[in-house]
Amino acid sequence: MKKLLIGALVALTFGANANNENQSQSYKLITVSTYLNFYLMNLNACEDFHPSTRAEAYKAEGTLYPYFEKLDAKVAKLDIDKEDKMAIKNTVSDRRNKLDQQIADGEFTLEHCNAVIGLVNEGLDEALLANIK
DSSP: OOHHHHHHHHHHHHHOOOHHHHHHHHHHHHHHHHHHHHHHHHHHHHHHGGGGHHHHHHHHHHHHHHHHHHHHHHHHHSOOOHHHHHHHHHHHHHHHHHHHHHHTTOOOOOOHHHHHHHHHOOOOHHHHGGGGG
């Protein structure tokens, strides 16, 4: 699961051949934001829907915040257009909508939560996160 998710995200990040450096950078930041928000939204839902995972989910969630701070700092200092900045900000609502659908379909299981927590605890994709360093 982790390899598939990471592979898809890396392919999205590096597969596009943008002509403009700012477009390319924006695309990478949108991908990083989507990646981080996937974990954040899932961990938040684990805390709410599977209380037995709450303590571990909180702990895993704490590892994400420094990356969000780096992402925010990177976006603030780049000269990217307003649409791209909005796309980066909107990844949280996009991720939440997808997660809400998963919950509605009854596919948000305890096993899913444990897998997400495990992935975060094992370490996030450093190649992808290099875009915000």
